[in-house]
Amino acid sequence: MNTLEFTLVIALGSFLAGMLGSLTGLGGGVVIVPLLTLVFGVDIRYAIGASLVSVIATSSGAAAAYLREGYSNMRVGMFLEIATTVGAVSGAFLAGYLHTSIIAIVFGLVLLYSAYTTTQTLADPPAGMAPDRIATVLRLDGTYPSSDGLKSYRVRNVPIGFGLMYVAGVLSGLLGIGSGAVKVLAMDQAMKIPFKVSTTTSNFMIGVTAAASAGIYLRRGYIDPGLAMPVTLGVLAGALVGAKILPGAKVRTLRIVFGVVIAALAVEMIYQGVRGKM
């Protein structure tokens, strides 16, 4: 393979990852690192650097559409970003000291969890809950558009959500992913935020979280322009196409297929990590 062929193949793979990630709502980042390391034999540090930049691209690229719909909650996002950015710096710091095999194993476990979430359907919390003291002080409660007008919701369990967001930040900084699955867990399960609000707010936070560790990766020399170029452009184009065809897509089947692919990649990552081959 010469440079042109290598670039095109990586761009094509990243395009598919970005499209599937956008169609299933899992983000393309989770499969970029396994794709680069397992299929193309790229060192996991270069892979994480390239993946991190592509995560920022999809987050910022999708934000315009999400913001217009009016689901995302800026206050929830900004408040939780304190936790995710501090977490991201901790994760990037850890990445410099952990053996790459350990990072591969952690990556595999997070992938397994992401695969598991594709089988779950989340129900929106019941309306009419009592106000939460911290949420009231921070003005976190909000409204979102629904078929029968604006619906209001209350935010619960702020400290637990904040703690889980720190964990999401650590994973993002350590693995170069958006950690969308953990962010949605914190907001849906712990803080009882409606699904549409939590996914769009999470997308918004992913870019800021990734930017917090990108500076550290850049200085460590993990971000290679020759590799990050096709990955970023491919994922971005894929995500845009995915968003365009989303309304007519059979999302349920896709989620199951993508879930199986992710689970297989997860097992392979863990296996290679345990063998010390990463």
Next chain:
Amino acid sequence: MTGDGASLGRKVDDKSVELFLGKLLRWGVLLAALVVFVGGVWFVAESSDVPQNYRVFRGEPAELRAVPQIVDQAIALRPLGLIQFGLLLLIATPVARVLFSVLGFALERDWIYVVITLLVLGLLVYTLTSRSGI
């Protein structure tokens, strides 16, 4: 819409701030992608038949690791410097979003959130500009 510049302050709400931020992010990403693409085409056209070996981690050279050096490389029109500069623009889009959120919350006179947003902004600026490796 409430984004009427003459009535500064009271009339600014979350919705108008969000719409502005959304546009800012989209243009930022488009500009960054364009720079990366131009640098990428140039890099591929100039490069040899043997692609770089990514199997072994060596780390990037010093001129592609820090913001001032990357800007120098981009101004000197080095293909890899251009790509790296485009990636920097991309990393800057969420930072710009946080920066404008500070202004948005200030216009809404929501001081708790001005402080919260400044904390996030401070951390982002520190990690991007700090010379000592954290």
